[in-house]
Amino acid sequence: MAYFIIKGGKKLKGEIKISGAKNAALKILPAAILSSTPSTISNVPRIIDIVKMVEILRSIGTDITFENGVVKIDPSHITSSHPDEKLIKKLRGSIVLVGALLSKFGSAIISQPGGCLIGARPIDDHLDVFRQLGVKIKYNNGRYYLKGKPEAGEVTLSKMSVTATENAILASVLSRGTTRIHVAAAEPEIKDLADYLNKMGARISGAGTHDITIEGVQTLKGVEYSVMPDRIEAGTYLTIGVVTNSELTIGPVEISTLSIVLKKLEDVGAKFEVIHKNGADFIQTQTRGKLKAADIDTRTYPGFPTDLQSFYAVLMTQAEGRSRIFETIFEGRFSSIEELQLLRAKTLVLNPHEFVVDGPTKLIGTRISSKDIRGGASLVAAALTANGTTTIEDIEYIDRGYENIDTKLKAVGAEIERVGLIEE
Numbered sequence: 001m002a003y004f005i006i007k008g009g010k011k012l013k014g015e016i017k018i019s020g021a022k023n024a025a026l027k028i029l030p031a032a033i034l035s036s037t038p039s040t041i042s043n044v045p046r047i048i049d050i051v052k053m054v055e056i057l058r059s060i061g062t063d064i065t066f067e068n069g070v071v072k073i074d075p076s077h078i079t080s081s082h083p084d085e086k087l088i089k090k091l092r093g094s095i096v097l098v099g100a101l102l103s104k105f106g107s108a109i110i111s112q113p114g115g116c117l118i119g120a121r122p123i124d125d126h127l128d129v130f131r132q133l134g135v136k137i138k139y140n141n142g143r144y145y146l147k148g149k150p151e152a153g154e155v156t157l158s159k160m161s162v163t164a165t166e167n168a169i170l171a172s173v174l175s176r177g178t179t180r181i182h183v184a185a186a187e188p189e190i191k192d193l194a195d196y197l198n199k200m201g202a203r204i205s206g207a208g209t210h211d212i213t214i215e216g217v218q219t220l221k222g223v224e225y226s227v228m229p230d231r232i233e234a235g236t237y238l239t240i241g242v243v244t245n246s247e248l249t250i251g252p253v254e255i256s257t258l259s260i261v262l263k264k265l266e267d268v269g270a271k272f273e274v275i276h277k278n279g280a281d282f283i284q285t286q287t288r289g290k291l292k293a294a295d296i297d298t299r300t301y302p303g304f305p306t307d308l309q310s311f312y313a314v315l316m317t318q319a320e321g322r323s324r325i326f327e328t329i330f331e332g333r334f335s336s337i338e339e340l341q342l343l344r345a346k347t348l349v350l351n352p353h354e355f356v357v358d359g360p361t362k363l364i365g366t367r368i369s370s371k372d373i374r375g376g377a378s379l380v381a382a383a384l385t386a387n388g389t390t391t392i393e394d395i396e397y398i399d400r401g402y403e404n405i406d407t408k409l410k411a412v413g414a415e416i417e418r419v420g421l422i423e424e
């Protein structure tokens with residue numbers, strides 16, 4: 001069991017480099033099995049979820065290496081369409097492997113995936129997508145048995161699910177004919193996946209909008225590809241810079257993927273500048289005046305991202321007034337709220353989708369624990385803001401989604417010590 005010891009109340013200063021996007025890389029790696037020749041994927045973050053995805057791909061016979069942020073994948077010896085179930089249970093994002101396996105083999109066997117404890121997170125929308133593509137599905141003894149090559153046609157999602165959209169794309173790129181996906185999610189990571197597939201020879205248009213068209217092709221070839229920067233990691237350090245009133249330069253990041261986050265932070269009194277250097281965007285946080293409370297509601301892209309909701313809550317503990325946070329995407333995504341209360345934050349959960357924060361409150365360090373990736377990382381932001389020393393337990397959750405968070409923060413002056421080993 002590893003934990004962080006953080007001494008808060010300090011201003012930070014310096015540059016934080018943003019790694020490749022976890023939620024793009026987790027789909028691009030399985031997509032690589034759709035070609036018969038090797039791919040080289042760079043700018044891949046060394047985080048636990050990626051290490052798990054590498055192991056899952058290896059479990060079906062993929063020759064795969066992961067060194068210095070580069071994943072080399074040779075799919076030519078893959079033998080099975082039944083990935084290791086113990087590994088699948090540990091990684092929710094592994095669900096997109098099903099779409100790739102159906103395209104490649106016309107069959108897949110998968111058990112209910114695992115992941116963070118944020119709501120029920122069923123996979124009914126995924127199964128519904130596959131049924132609309134003509135795939136036969138049987139459920140027996142905790143396993144789904146999927147049979148049949150997906151057939152091109154019209155697919156309508158019952159909600160804008162990110163990974164169900166990605167599964168629809170992966171299941172259609174090799175189908176004969178035209179597939180149209182309606183009510184698609186529009187997250188930037190979906191467009192990154194489509195850009196990689198198109199570079200391999202796929203013919204996908206409209207990714208990043210709510211209507212995607214796919215002209216099926218016969219084969220795809222392996223290519224080199226660099227994963228987009230992680231907008232959620234960038235939003236994480238941006239909030240840390242604002243809440244600790246620090247001067248941080250954060251990037252590279254595709255600034256257009258953070259429009260609403262920048263707008264909401266500006267509205268509550270954050271001060272920052274967007275600069276452009278070495279062909280990329282960077283955000284420079286500046287010292288600010290008082291923060292004032294404002295409400296947010298999380299929405300599918302381009303709305304306020306649910307993955308940054310807990311960071312906004314930490315920020316609102318330092319803002320004047322009451323803010324109401326309406327989490328529309330997941331029910332019960334408030335694991336960090338109870339921990340914030342231990343730090344003396346004034347928060348009140350109204351129902352499984354809403355809570356309020358009253359501020360400003362002086363946070364006082366104590367012993368807390370993380371329960372999921374983003375909630376856990378938001379507790380790091382809170383501990384950096386709090387007076388005194390905070391111990392955060394179960395930091396394996398944070399290591400699932402953040403590459404070297406303690407090293408990156410130490411480099412800008414944070415007093416953060418890791419005790420215990422990184423689980424891999």
Ligand code: EPZ
Nearest residue numbers: 023093121122123124125126160161162163329330373374
């Ligand atoms: C992706 O999860 C991300 N994960 C999540 O990031 C992110 O919070 C989420 O999208 C929303 O943006 C990856 O990309 C690996 P959804 P996903 O399907 O695709 C319900 C992080 O910390 N739903 O868009 O699993 C679901 O319960 C993670 O990086 C069904 O009901 O999310 C939720 O309420 C956390 N049935 C809503 O839809 C389904 O079959 C949106 O979920 C699928 C989803």
